[in-house]
Amino acid sequence: MQNLYLDVSPLDQRGVTKFALSEEVMMEHAAMAMAHLIRARFNANSSVLIVCGSGNNGADGLALARLLEGDFHISLHIPFGASSPLAHLQRDRVEALGLKHAPIEGDYDVIVDALFGSGLNRPLGPTAIEALILMNGMSGLKIACDVPSGLYAEGTFDTNVFYADITVTMGAYKRSLFSDGAKEVCGEIIVADLGVHKKRYETPSPWKLLESQDLSLPNRIRASSHKGSYGHLAVVCGEKAGASVIAGSAALRFGTGLVSLISNENVTIPYELMQSHSIPSTATAIALGMGLGVEFCDDELSSLLDNTLPLVLDADIFYHPMFSKLLKRTSLVLTPHPKEFTQILRLTGIADIDVSALQSNRFTYVEKFCSAYPNTVLVLKGSNVIIGQGEEFYINPLGTVALAKGGSGDVLSGLIGALLAQGNTPLEAAIQGSLAHTLAAQKFDKNNYALTPFDLIERITCL
Ligand SMILES: NC(=O)C1=CN([C@@H]2O[C@H](COP(=O)(O)OP(=O)(O)OC[C@H]3O[C@@H](n4cnc5c(N)ncnc54)[C@H](OP(=O)(O)O)[C@@H]3O)[C@@H](O)[C@H]2O)[C@@H](O)CC1
Ligand SMILES: [K+]
Structure with a gap:
């Protein structure tokens, strides 16, 4: 697990x-x-x-030019000149090298x-856009210094942004690198130490980045x-029984001793799942919502939920x-995709926004919801899943496009x-359900389009 920061300037x-x-020492590193x-x-x-x-991001680049000069053919493009004191100093040094x-x-x-790095403070103008279009059109290895230029601290970007193969980010992971949009532009992300080990440089942060080694299986x-x-x-x-068959099959695969599907009428289900018309007295948790439709009237649903069992919705x-x-319940996990989360935000009076406004500000809206409902765990799906409760937040960046398919969410629930x-x-x-979900998808290494929910469930066996 790594720390994530909105702003590293205090560090x-x-x-x-x-x-x-x-x-200057940090810049040299x-x-x-x-x-x-x-x-x-x-x-x-x-x-x-x-x-x-013209700022210190540019100064990093000028210092790099000095370090590589002599062994490599260096071309410098400095369209805005130098403005920060360190940019002036670094420019004087490279000019002394010719x-x-x-x-x-x-x-x-x-x-x-x-x-531009952390100092990007306004939309890109024509000069920057022209440079980025030329750079993005090139075939060589593309490296972003600190953050891809055009990416703002909230993780959003305008039409033009640098598409990096590798981002070398300075000192610590920035949260902006893990927005859903940023997954498209950052490439591989490497953290550079700035003169002391990252562990020394960092201070505690409420936002964490999950890694594959954080997976803990229900052994x-x-x-x-x-x-x-x-x-x-x-x-x-519910009405679409397949969704609950998928969820139930995933649960059985992930170690649950017994799984019952609760239905009004008998439906055809796999032999290993049980069927019941009410919540069994031995039940220890309930999953509700997948394929629900209008199968149950309000009274029937109320009686199914007349208990204090942990719930995933x-x-x-x-x-x-x-x-x-x-x-209002405790022991509650919500697993909405972005459109469903806008519905939750509307219903709770937190915000009336559309999906694109949410996606431009995922971190903020998750924080707002978690502050208003500190007992509820939120899992906001996306290419970088956010998990939050109260003042603790986790980003799971391990998902792949293979998961973009009907039924993947039922497996997660x-x-x-x-x-x-x-x-x-x-x-x-x-946290562990989300990690298992994404790491199981990674085990499907044939291609990124053919994964089905049952392929995913199958791969839970190889985690
Ligand atoms: N602090 C440290 O110890 C370390 C910092 N480090 C490095 O410093 C970077 C941060 O440097 P920074 O603060 O100078 O900001 P930076 O990203 O270079 O941009 C500011 C410049 O861009 C300009 N500008 C902004 N938007 C613009 C636009 N749309 N179009 C055109 N111009 C625009 C803005 O102009 P102004 O607003 O002043 O007119 C200003 O001149 C950080 O990302 C990391 O790489 C590392 O070396 C490690 C140690
Ligand atoms: K940059």
């Missing part, structure tokens, strides 16, 4: 006050990290284009974007146990009149339900 200042580093990467991947004499802005601003011409083996440790020792998930089976239930009442049924806290169930 930079702490580097100066606590570790007596200077901004930033440039060295990029130089190390280029030297490791390219032979001497390779051509390197470095496009530098390097100076030149137009962008031809193609290069490496393209380094050092136009059984008691030698003498039986199916009743591992919980009983009741999946409410998905899909249709977010549009149901009973949802507001369910929000089933996995979370499985862990709730086995006694995990709602937050732990949400």
Whole structure:
């Protein structure tokens, strides 16, 4: 698990006050990290284009030019000149080596974007846009210095942004690199230490980045146990029974001792799942909403929920009149996709926004919801899933496009339900369910289009 920051400038200042580093020392390390990467991947004499802005992001790029000069063919493009004191200093140094601003011409083996970093404070103008279009059109390896130019601190970008193959980010992970849109533009993300180890440079943060090694599986440790020792998930089976069959099958695969589908009438289901018309007395958690439709009248739903069992809610239930009442429960996990989350925000009076406004500000709206409903765990689906409760937030960046398919969400609810049924806290169930979901998808390595929900469930066996 890694820390994530909206703004690392307090960490930079702490580097100066606590570790007596200077901004210049930190900048030298930033440039060295990029130089190390280029030297490791390219032979001497390779051509390197470095496009530098007027602030310290540009100054990082100028320092990189100095470090590579002599071994590589360096082309510098400095369309805005230098404005910060360090940019002036670094420019004087490269000019002493005979390097100076030149137009962008031809193609290069490496393209380094050092136009704007954390100081981007307004929409890009024509000069920056022209440079980015030229850079994006090149075939060489594209490296972003700190953040791809055009990406704002909230993780949004305008039409033009640098499309990086690798982002070398300075000091610590920025949260902006893990918005849904940023997944398209950042490429591989590498953190560069700035003169002290990252562990020293960082301070605690409420936002965390999940990693594959954070996965903890529901392995059984008691030698003498039986199916009743591992919980009983009741999946409410709605109009579209397939959704609950998928969720139930995922739950059984993820260690739940017993799974029952709760339906009004008998439906055809796999042999390994049980069927019931009411919540079994041995149930330890309930999954509700997937494929629900209008199968149950309000009274029937109320009686199914007349208990204090942990709940995972998905899909249709977010549009149901009973949802507001369910929000008052403790032990509650919600797994909306963005459109469903806008419905939740509207219903709770937090915001009346459309999906694109939400996607431009996912972090903020998750924080607002979690502050208003601190007992509820929210899993906001997306290419970078956000999990939040109260003042704790986690981003799971491990999902792939293979998951963009009907039924993937039912598997996720089933996995979370499985862990709730086995006694995990709602937050732990949400984190581990989401990790298992994305890592199982990664195990499907044939291609990125053919994964079905049952392929995904099958891969839970290989985690
Ligand atoms: N702090 C540290 O210790 C360390 C910092 N480090 C590095 O510093 C970077 C932050 O540097 P920074 O604060 O100078 O901001 P930066 O991203 O270069 O941009 C500011 C410049 O861009 C300009 N500008 C903004 N928007 C614009 C637009 N749309 N179109 C045109 N111009 C625009 C803005 O102009 P102004 O608003 O002043 O007119 C100003 O001149 C950080 O990302 C990291 O790489 C590392 O070396 C490690 C140590
Ligand atoms: K940049």
